[in-house]
Amino acid sequence: MNTETRELPMTLEPRANYLNDGHSIRSWLLTTDHKRIGLLYMVSITLFFFVGGAAAAMMRLELLRPQGGLVTSALYNKLFTMHGVIMVWFFLIPSIPTVLGNFLVPLMIGARDVAFPRLNLVSWYLFIAGGASALWAIIAGGVDTGWTFYTPYSSTYANGHVLAMAAGIFIAGFGSIATGLNFIVTIHKMRAPGLTWFRLPLFIWTIYTTSLILVLATPVLAITLTLMALERLFGVGIFNPAMGGDPLLFQHLFWFYSHPAVYIMILPSMGVVSELIPCFSRKSIFGYNFIAYATISIGVFGFLVWGHHMFVSSQSVYAGMIFSILSFLVSIPSAIKVFNWTATLYKGSITFQTPMLYAFGFIGLFTIGGLTGLFLAALAVDVHLHDTYFVIAHFHYIMVGGAVMGYLGGLHFWWPKITGRLYCEWLAKLAAVTIFAGFNLTFFPQFILGFMGMPRRYPVYAPEFQVLNVLSTAGASILAIGYLLPLAYLLWSLRYGKPAGANPWKATGLEWKTSSPPPRDNFANAPVVTEEPYNYDAQAAELSLEENSHA
Amino acid sequence: MPDSTLAHAPQFDDASQQRESATFGMWIFLATEILFFGAMFLGYTAYRLAYPAAFAAASRHTLLAFGATNTAVLLISSATMAFAVRAAREKRRTALTVRLLLTAALGVLFLCIKGFEYAREISEHLLPGASFQFDQPYASHAEMFFYLYFLMTGVHALHVTIGVVLIAISGFRAWRTDAFMRNDTAVDLLGLYWHFVDIIWVFLFPLIYLVERHS
Numbered sequence: 001m002n003t004e005t006r007e008l009p010m011t012l013e014p015r016a017n018y019l020n021d022g023h024s025i026r027s028w029l030l031t032t033d034h035k036r037i038g039l040l041y042m043v044s045i046t047l048f049f050f051v052g053g054a055a056a057a058m059m060r061l062e063l064l065r066p067q068g069g070l071v072t073s074a075l076y077n078k079l080f081t082m083h084g085v086i087m088v089w090f091f092l093i094p095s096i097p098t099v100l101g102n103f104l105v106p107l108m109i110g111a112r113d114v115a116f117p118r119l120n121l122v123s124w125y126l127f128i129a130g131g132a133s134a135l136w137a138i139i140a141g142g143v144d145t146g147w148t149f150y151t152p153y154s155s156t157y158a159n160g161h162v163l164a165m166a167a168g169i170f171i172a173g174f175g176s177i178a179t180g181l182n183f184i185v186t187i188h189k190m191r192a193p194g195l196t197w198f199r200l201p202l203f204i205w206t207i208y209t210t211s212l213i214l215v216l217a218t219p220v221l222a223i224t225l226t227l228m229a230l231e232r233l234f235g236v237g238i239f240n241p242a243m244g245g246d247p248l249l250f251q252h253l254f255w256f257y258s259h260p261a262v263y264i265m266i267l268p269s270m271g272v273v274s275e276l277i278p279c280f281s282r283k284s285i286f287g288y289n290f291i292a293y294a295t296i297s298i299g300v301f302g303f304l305v306w307g308h309h310m311f312v313s314s315q316s317v318y319a320g321m322i323f324s325i326l327s328f329l330v331s332i333p334s335a336i337k338v339f340n341w342t343a344t345l346y347k348g349s350i351t352f353q354t355p356m357l358y359a360f361g362f363i364g365l366f367t368i369g370g371l372t373g374l375f376l377a378a379l380a381v382d383v384h385l386h387d388t389y390f391v392i393a394h395f396h397y398i399m400v401g402g403a404v405m406g407y408l409g410g411l412h413f414w415w416p417k418i419t420g421r422l423y424c425e426w427l428a429k430l431a432a433v434t435i436f437a438g439f440n441l442t443f444f445p446q447f448i449l450g451f452m453g454m455p456r457r458y459p460v461y462a463p464e465f466q467v468l469n470v471l472s473t474a475g476a477s478i479l480a481i482g483y484l485l486p487l488a489y490l491l492w493s494l495r496y497g498k499p500a501g502a503n504p505w506k507a508t509g510l511e512w513k514t515s516s517p518p519p520r521d522n523f524a525n526a527p528v529v530t531e532e533p534y535n536y537d538a539q540a541a542e543l544s545l546e547e548n549s550h551a
Numbered sequence: 552m553p554d555s556t557l558a559h560a561p562q563f564d565d566a567s568q569q570r571e572s573a574t575f576g577m578w579i580f581l582a583t584e585i586l587f588f589g590a591m592f593l594g595y596t597a598y599r600l601a602y603p604a605a606f607a608a609a610s611r612h613t614l615l616a617f618g619a620t621n622t623a624v625l626l627i628s629s630a631t632m633a634f635a636v637r638a639a640r641e642k643r644r645t646a647l648t649v650r651l652l653l654t655a656a657l658g659v660l661f662l663c664i665k666g667f668e669y670a671r672e673i674s675e676h677l678l679p680g681a682s683f684q685f686d687q688p689y690a691s692h693a694e695m696f697f698y699l700y701f702l703m704t705g706v707h708a709l710h711v712t713i714g715v716v717l718i719a720i721s722g723f724r725a726w727r728t729d730a731f732m733r734n735d736t737a738v739d740l741l742g743l744y745w746h747f748v749d750i751i752w753v754f755l756f757p758l759i760y761l762v763e764r765h766s
Contacts, residue, residue: 113562115572181579189572190562215579219587227590227702236679236698238594243679243695244602253590521561 017420017517032117033520038102039418040124045091045099046487048131052086053483055079060442060476063469068459076459077144078160084147089169090131092399093261095407096268097214098127098179101207103418105183107511107518108201110192110527115185123175123182130172137164146457148258151239151250155231162232166225173218180214183207192510194529198289201509201533205292206271209299213260213267217303221257224250251313255306263302265399266366267295269406270337273359276409277341278534279507280356281348285534287340294333301330311382320379327377334370338363353505354428358409361436365401369394372447387457390450393443401439408435408486415490416504420516421497427489435482441475506543508535558733570736577740581747584710588751591706595699595758598692605692609685610762612677612693613700617668618760621661622752628657629749632718636742639735644725647738651722654745658715665708672697700759707755710748717741 018035021027028036059079062070071079102120106113114120137143143165145154154162187208191200228250231237239250278285285291307315307323315323341363350356372394375381385391412432416422445468450456454465461469503512514523531538563569599606635650676684677697685693721741725731731738 111562115562116576117560117562177583181576181583184579185572185576188575189568215583216586219583220590223587223590227594230702234680236694238598238695238698238702242691243698244598244605244692245695246597246601249594249597253593256590 015515016519017515018520019420019517021520030121032113032121034102034106034114034117034120035418035518037120037124038099041094041098041102041127044124044128044131045094048086048090049483051135052083052091053480055083055086057476057480059083060473062459063461064473066461066463066466066469071459073459074144075142077146077457078138078142080457081143081146081165082138085134085143085165085169087399088147088261089172090127090134092265092403093176094127094179095265095403096272096410097183097207097210097264098123100203100272100407100410100414101179101183101210101268104414104511105186105204105207106190107417107514107522108204108509109187109190109195110510110523110529111186111190112521112523114182115190116182119178120182123178126175126178127172130168130170130175133164133168133171135168137161137168140164148254149225149228149250150254151228151231151247152241155228155237155239156235163229166229170222170225173222176214177218180211180218183211184215187211192527192529195510198292199529199531199533200292201271202274202285202288202291202295203268203271205295206267206274209295210264210267213264213299213302217257217260217264220253221261224253224257227253248310248313248315251310252306255309256303259306259309260299260302262395262398263298265403266406267298269362269366269403269410270295272406272410272413273341273362274337275507275509276355276359276413277344278536279413279505280353280359281345281350282536282540283344283348283534284532284536285340286343286346287336288533290336291340294336297333298330301326301333305330305377308377308382311379312386324377324379328374331370331374334366338367338370352429354423354425354432355409355413355505357429357432357436358405358412361432361439362402362405362409365397365405365436365439369397369401372397385450387455388450389446389454389456392456393446393450396443396446401443405435408432411486411490413505414511415493416500417511417516417518419494419497420500421493422500422504423493423497424489427485431482431485431489434478434485438475438478438480438482442472442479443475445469445471445475506539508533508539566734573736573740574743577743581743584747588703588706591699591703592754592758595703598695598699599758599762602689602692602695605689606696607763608689609693609696610760611764612675612685613760614668614671615760615764617664617671618756621664621668622756624657624661624664625749625752628654628661629746631657632742632745636735636738639725639731639738642732642735644729644732647731648722648725651718651725651738655715655719655722658711658718661711662708662715665704669701703755704759707748707751710751714741714745714748718745 018033021033022031028040031037031040058071059076062068062076062079064070068076102114105111137160140161143158143160143162145158145160145162149162149166154166187200187204227238231240236243237245239245239247241247274285274291305323305327307319308327311320311324341359372390376385376391376394412423412428449465449468449472452465454461500516502515504516505512510523510527510529511518513527559566559569563572631650631654635647635654638646638650672678676682678701679694679698683694683697684690718741721731721738
């Protein structure tokens, strides 16, 4: 995209940027700069990621032996609850939207900030307050309901700090709503001149759709958890069978939020991949409009498939059939995206830099996760696979193989822009390969375990499942190393990394037209957009012209 | 564009962009509110379809006079709020002050009437819980009706309270400062919120008080 700003020289520190615009703690904790708020989120969700990861590590160690013995059954229940709650609400849902989204949305659309910068900061404080409440619930003794809080267990029978945990999710939920609201208004009202909807980077389309889901689904979770908490406090409530209430209603309301929440996690990752693939194949994206429409339709269909979590929960057969068909339909826009990415690769000049490795990992793992989702959307097959490790493997392929791969790919892609520094490329490639290998070794055996009938959420299992469980735990150890590596070399790069320059990947997009790290107000001159996105063909022609003129 | 001379926050290009963004943001917030109430309306619908007779019997125990009066109070308050928005647009400070404070006062009146109504119902053992009493055979399902009643009107009353506080503060600001004369967006947004609270009540009133009143 042509802008009025020109490429800037490669010097770093002397120039004023958002990082050296105040060094006090106050200048960070009271900042209204979307870039700094993105970094606040990055630090916080990284902490939560390792807390949730620690719980997973304990579970995998427990499952090394069929008879268990490392932790008590009660503690095991608390571990998988903690892992689920922390990873879903305090890592995956905020991950790309609040970190990369906060940093990139105004930059990509050529704005100085989001529409409501103070509300943006409030979002982060709500997130931290919610996270603190959840962590307090864990430290004070934990919660054993599972991350789904099904009634009447959560409302009546469960021990532990259900209320503090639910309050944490409730509070953090309002942070999500505020973030979504901010992004929707920003994307509608603050685009640079010339930046029409169909010139937007596809990442913006996915953040936009994600924001719609955040805004429309999260309030339902908030009221559902409130109703559950009221029932727990007062013994009366709309899920209480003693009053004619139906616990199934809780499941309907919970999944009305929590199934769209899956798309909150995966759509932004798809957006990241849509940025990476054209950049590292030096080609314009194939079928831009189709990807944009597919994004919206995934968001819409995502609201209509919640019942596939309740095929065996006494939901009516007809409801089951409709939810099954609708769930199959989601695979169409998802497949459109995968085919368009691969078509973009076709005859591209592909380079295998770190972000691209994550993009490849995403496509492969997301495809497996998506296809196994079809097994589960089929009514009869789901009866066999429901609540087994097959489900665990399926959604980890989507959420870890998909969402986390996309997050890490995006983090590596925009790290030079965020920090102004380059990380160690060979270490980063090693980490990407390690994560891919460790992930598959962890979760592929779980497909087989689930198909053989091993149920989820048990600390003990039949001895014939041990080999596959040991493989899975071994994979988890490799995965853990893979996740610790980026922590090390990215921190290292902050001090010792080479200066990145404004556009180390020679990528298109407004965020690359400004210096790295960007100045407080993002652009020295307000950008004007005159081109389609991903115009790598024109860029290649321009570059070769420059080379010729130098020669 | 006359607006471009007005003050605006640094992230916006001009005051009209700021105004449009703020209004759009408010509409999105109201959409989240609809979903928030939506779950409760869903619960009501499910159980009314499941237990029609019990809901009809329970509804006849609600206090129609209180509910009807409150409907009138809220509708009038919406009208005064609409006049306040117009006063702000026409930059008439005294009229704005009076109309905002009148709206807040009507909100307080609504809450008072609601409070007396709750007191009557609690004394008639209609509050769900250990002390709940209702004629057989509908006792347990009528308890569900009254649970939904207290829940939905309670959450609504919470919204009214928030609205009253914000409108009263704005009334005093209009009285003491000329902030709204320079920029009336805040009054506009407050108006949107207040009408939303009113519309929720318009749906609550028939669902609670008018279930098979004719028989």
